[in-house]
Structures are given as structure tokens and as C-alpha cells.
């Protein structure tokens with residue numbers, strides 16, 4: 161445990177570091193990748209270029225430091241990050257490397273203001289924070305490898321089926337190359353693909369939510385092609401690789417399922433479930449839907465999917481067929497810009513008034529709400545649910561990138 165004077169130094173300098181946050185993390189990554197180029201095989205280069213991960217790591221360190229005397233309060237956040245770290249293969253030996261480079265970056269940016277006392281206090285605090293992450297992640301590594309069908313690190317899977325779901329979305333069915341059992345998972349969890357893209361000097365790691373129910377002999381992921389808008393926004397590396405260069409019979413390296421955006425049918429709850437997705441954000445929702453259909457067919461489910469139009473609408477026939485089979489399932493389609501001949505339940509964006517018009521009051525009062533999609537979509541849904549009085553503990557969401565804030 162840190163002594164009170166160290167804690168006082170940390171708390172008084174958190175705001176200073178926050179002010180210089182962008183400069184410190186920019187310097188930190190420059191130093192880190194110069195001295196440890198092997199880490200370019202782990203970090204997402206696009207997130208780096210767009211400053212997304214820089215902000216995420218820095219903010220998490222400052223948030224942890226601000227809570228240094230009550231770290232147990234941020235354990236849920238540590239777990240959420242820990243799932244990502246475990247899926248990516250971040251190990252205890254990586255932590256001192258990050259700590260060392262963070263301290264050098266702080267010194268470089270703050271100059272004389274970073275006294276030995278301040279740097280010493282931050283070194284100690286970083287050690288405590290790192291230990292909290294390492295502890296949480298150790299349990300996750302043990303669980304991933306120790307479960308039935310589980311494994312450590314990356315395992316080879318063969319693409320046994322590739323199916324186009326819309327003009328930009330394709331599903332990949334994956335079976336283990338060793339023919340052995342695969343780990344179960346909770347719907348909403350993701351697996352991580354380590355892609356060796358021809359012509360690229362580094363490997364690229366990307367998370368993909370599992371889009372079918374657990375308990376099958378395969379995993380399914382469903383990927384949107386990120387076309388980009390050259391030259392400002394280069395095409396996405398891994399999604400285009402998967403679409404264009406990975407075919408039936410090819411192998412992919414996959415790490416075991418991870419993530420805390422989940423629904424667990426075994427927890428005994430039969431509260432109404434509302435699943436709201438935008439675009440490719442439907443993948444965890446379809447997994448949840450298929451799981452409830454298989455394991456709790458009497459549970460009330462409302463499935464709401466927003467797409468731009470019918471051409472970009474994935475898995476429509478599947479959801480329509482399930483809706484016809486299952487009385488407690490109601491499904492709605494929203495198109496932002498319908499094309500000629502499109503039929504939908506709502507045109508334009510999802511808002512509070514429309515949600516209120518379709519959801520029974522009891523669902524608003526007792527339902528569990530899950531959503532996923534582009535960030536502006538998630539902000540709108542979050543805002544609408546709050547306007548309708550849905551309590552925050554019944555609101556669950558997943559970012560398809562580094563977790564961020566949904567406040568405007």
C-alpha cells in the first residue's frame with residue numbers, strides 16, 4: 161500500500177498530467193514503438209493514428225491514479241480492459257515496459273516540474289495499478305485455458321463456410337484445426353483474430369463478436385468491410401483482408417472468447433430483453449437472440465435493428481423466420497435512407513418517441529436493454545432510454561473500438 165504522502169502527490173498531480181495528457185501519450189507511444197517495435201504486432205495502428213487508444217490508455221491510468229487509495233472501486237473497469245488485454249495476449253512482463261516509458265514521457269513533457277519526488281510517487285502508483293491489472297488478468301488467463309475446450313494464446317481455426325449477409329457484411333464459420341472441442345461463451349462475447357496480412361510487416365489483432373449462439377461445433381463471426389475513403393481514410397486492414405483474401409479452407413489464429421457485454425440465460429432472470437443494433441452492431445445481438453430462442457423460448461424479446469437500407473441489412477431472413485416461430489419475439493426494422501421498394505417499421509433515426517410507441521410500459525420499467533452500433537447511434541439510443549426513464553443498471557452496451565463515453 162502507498163503511504164499518505166505518495167497518495168497526496170499522486171492526487172495533486174493527476175490534474176497536471178491530464179492537462180498534458182495528449183502530449184505525454186504521444187511521446188509515450190513514440191518512445192515505446194522506437195524501443196519496442198515488436199509491440200507494433202499488438203497495438204492497433206489505426207487507433208494509434210486516430211489517437212483513440214492513446215486517449216484510452218492515458219485516461220485509464222489517470223482514472224486509476226485518482227482512485228489510488230480505493231482501487232477496488234474501479235475493478236469493473238479494470239475487468240473490462242482486462243478482457244481486451246487477455247484476448248490480445250498482454251502479459252505481466254509487458255507492464256514494466258509500459259510503466260518505464262510512461263515515466264520517461266512524463267519527465268520529457270513536464271521538464272523541471274517533474275521532480276524526483278513526483279516521478280518516484282508515479283512509479284510507485286503505476287506499480288500498484290499494474291498489479292491490479294495483472295491480478296485480474298491472471299484469473300482471466302486461467303479461466304480461458306482451463307475451461308472445457310479452452311486454450312491459451314492463439315489457436316488455429318479453419319474457415320469452413322463464408323456467407324455474404326449484405327452488400328458489405330460477410331459471416332465466417334470457424335472450426336478448430338485440431339478437431340477438438342471449443343470453449344463455450346456467453347452471448348455478447350468476442351473472439352480475437354490475429355491476421356498475417358500479406359505485404360504487412362506486422363500482425364494485426366482485431367476483436368469480432370461471436371454472432372451465433374454458444375454450444376455449436378463452430379464459432380461464427382460476421383464482419384463489415386471498412387472500405388474507407390481514400391486518401392483521407394485508408395481502407396480497414398483486417399476487414400478487407402478477411403473479405404478479399406481469406407477463403408474457405410484457410411486458417412486463422414484466434415484467441416479464446418472474452419468480454420463482459422453479456423447476457424447469461426442461466427442466471428435465472430426472465431426480465432424482458434430489448435436488443436437494439438445499428439449496422440454491423442447486430443452481431444452480439446443476434447448471438448443473444450439465438451441463445452434466448454434456444455434456451456429461454458418463453459422470454460419476451462424485442463429485437464430492433466437499424467440499417468441504412470435493405471441492401472445493407474444483414475440477417476433479415478433469419479430474424480424474420482425466428483419472429484414467425486417465437487410468439488414472445490417482436491422485431492422491428494428502421495431504415496435511415498430507404499431505397500425504392502424498401503419496407504420498414506420506422507424511417508429515420510431511433511428516438512425516444514418511437515421507442516415509447518413500440519415498447520410496453522412494463523418493458524421500460526423492468527426490461528434489460530442491450531445495444532451496439534456506431535458511436536453516434538449508441539449516443540442517441542442511450543439518450544432516448546434515459547429520457548424514457550430506463551435506469552442505468554438496466555442499460556448495457558458495447559463499443560466496436562476502444563470503450564468511450566456516450567455522454568454528448
Ligand SMILES: Cc1cc2nc3c(=O)[nH]c(=O)nc-3n(C[C@H](O)[C@H](O)[C@H](O)COP(=O)(O)OP(=O)(O)OC[C@H]3O[C@@H](n4cnc5c(N)ncnc54)[C@H](O)[C@@H]3O)c2cc1C
Nearest residue numbers: 206367368369383384386388394396397398399443560561
Ligand atoms: C468488442 C469488439 C467487437 C467487435 N465486433 C465486430 C463485429 O462483430 N463485426 C465487425 O465487423 N467489427 C467488429 N469490431 C470491429 C473490429 O474489431 C475492427 O475494428 C474492424 O473490423 C475494422 O478493422 P480493420 O482492420 O478493417 O480497420 P483498421 O485498419 O483498424 O481501421 C479502422 C477504421 O479506421 C479507418 N482508418 C484507418 N487509418 C486511418 C487514418 N489514418 N485516418 C482516418 N481513418 C483511418 C479505416 O478506414 C477504418 O474505418 C469489434 C470491435 C470490438 C472492440
Ligand code: HEM
Nearest residue numbers: 202203204207213216217220221254255258290561562563
Ligand atoms: C496499468 C496499465 C494499463 C492501463 C491502465 C491500460 C489501459 C488500457 C485501456 C483503457 C485500453 C482500451 C480498452 C478498450 O478497448 O476499451 C487498453 C487497450 C490496450 N492495451 Fe492497455 N493498459 C495498460 C497496460 C498495457 C500494457 C502493459 C500493454 C502491452 C504492452 C497494453 C496494450 C494494450 C493494447 C494492445 C490495447 C488494445 C488497443 C489498441 O490496440 O488500440 N496495455 N489498455
